[in-house]
Amino acid sequence: MARIGTGYDIHRVAPGGPLILGGVRIDCPFHLLGHSDADAVLHALTDAILGALAAGDIGELFPDTDPKYAGADSAAFLAAAMALAVKANYRVENCDVTIVAERPKLSAYKRAMQERIAALLGVSPTAVGVKAKTNEGLGALGAGEAIAVLAAVLLTRA
Ligand code: MG
Numbered sequence: 001m002a003r004i005g006t007g008y009d010i011h012r013v014a015p016g017g018p019l020i021l022g023g024v025r026i027d028c029p030f031h032l033l034g035h036s037d038a039d040a041v042l043h044a045l046t047d048a049i050l051g052a053l054a055a056g057d058i059g060e061l062f063p064d065t066d067p068k069y070a071g072a073d074s075a076a077f078l079a080a081a082m083a084l085a086v087k088a089n090y091r092v093e094n095c096d097v098t099i100v101a102e103r104p105k106l107s108a109y110k111r112a113m114q115e116r117i118a119a120l121l122g123v124s125p126t127a128v129g130v131k132a133k134t135n136e137g138l139g140a141l142g143a144g145e146a147i148a149v150l151a152a153v154l155l156t157r158a
Helices: 040-052 075-087 110-121
Strands: 002-015 019-021 024-026 030-032 090-100 128-133 146-157
Touching: 002 040, 019 030, 024 110, 040 075, 040 090, 040 110, 040 146, 075 090, 075 110, 090 110, 110 128
Parallel strands: 090 128
Antiparallel strands: 002 030, 002 146, 019 024, 090 146
């Protein structure tokens, strides 16, 4: 009666803020490049829910070739995945997110992300793990050229 899903996303960094991550606006001299608002946290979580449902992936549901999704608020993608879960009679038991970002320092924003994600998933913030780490200076992530996110979610029968 439980289903697990994982998600991964990565977006390139580009000059000019703000950075949108975990549904939170972060004042920062750069942003993530993408067709939508490029919120890699919400994208990875959306894919984790779709994965748990065996319902495809975010690229299938919201193609980045569709002008409809240009500049889209990624909260809408997560809400759509949640709606599929609810329709299939599942709810989120808990989720866990790891953000790999050399910069900015995210510790001051983790709580806000946790609360925003909880609200989007209809769960308590205690069911939402948000962790941030660097890539120890290694590779493109370590050079701050991109931000990557890993997510896991557990769905249970509602
Ligand atoms: Mg993405």
